Amino acid sequence: MESPGRESVSRRVLVYEGVAFLSIILFIWLDELLDLPRIFFGAEATPINWRESLVESVVIAIVGIVIVYYTHRIFERMKYLEGILPVCASCKKIRDQENKWHQIESYIRDRTDADFSHSICPECAARLYPGLDLFPEKKKTKGESG
Numbered sequence: 001m002e003s004p005g006r007e008s009v010s011r012r013v014l015v016y017e018g019v020a021f022l023s024i025i026l027f028i029w030l031d032e033l034l035d036l037p038r039i040f041f042g043a044e045a046t047p048i049n050w051r052e053s054l055v056e057s058v059v060i061a062i063v064g065i066v067i068v069y070y071t072h073r074i075f076e077r078m079k080y081l082e083g084i085l086p087v088c089a090s091c092k093k094i095r096d097q098e099n100k101w102h103q104i105e106s107y108i109r110d111r112t113d114a115d116f117s118h119s120i121c122p123e124c125a126a127r128l129y130p131g132l133d134l135f136p137e138k139k140k141t142k143g144e145s146g
Contacts, residue, residue, distance in 0.1 A: 010075040014068055021064030025057045 030036065032053040037043040085107075086095040093101040105116045125134045 006079070010072075010079075013075070014072055017068050017071060018064065021060060021067075024060050024064075028053055028056050028060070 032048055032050070035046055038045050087093070087104070088095075088101065092104050094104055094107040095101055096107070102110075108114050109116065120128070120134070122135050125132070
């Protein structure tokens with residue numbers, strides 16, 4: 001199960017990336033409109049070059065979209081990989097991040113709102129208790145339909 005703040009952290013990272021790329025585009029246009037080298041360094045005035053700024057903005061926007069997209073995919077992959085639970089093939093205990101083993105019931109109960117009610121499936125009942133007829137309704141429905 002995902003930790004409580006993980007989704008908000010991933011969204012925040014994606015928003016910060018988007019804001020960073022928009023800030024770069026804004027800086028390009030401010031430089032073009034205000035001629036920042038002239039203001040800060042006393043350089044010669046340069047004419048406004050709309051086409052150059054537009055091309056730079058489009059390239060930066062494309063790079064930004066690609067980076068935000070791949071960051072989002074990385075977060076989705078991390079969420080998937082963290083969702084995989086190592087389960088003992090024999091006793092069905094689950095290993096947590098501290099390499100401690102827990103009964104599946106207690107592990108899930110501690111991390112979700114789920115409660116367990118134990119039962120036994122017909123296949124296991126037949127294998128473990130061959131002399132007992134724990135599911136008479138199953139045989140009755142088979143007999144009625146045939």
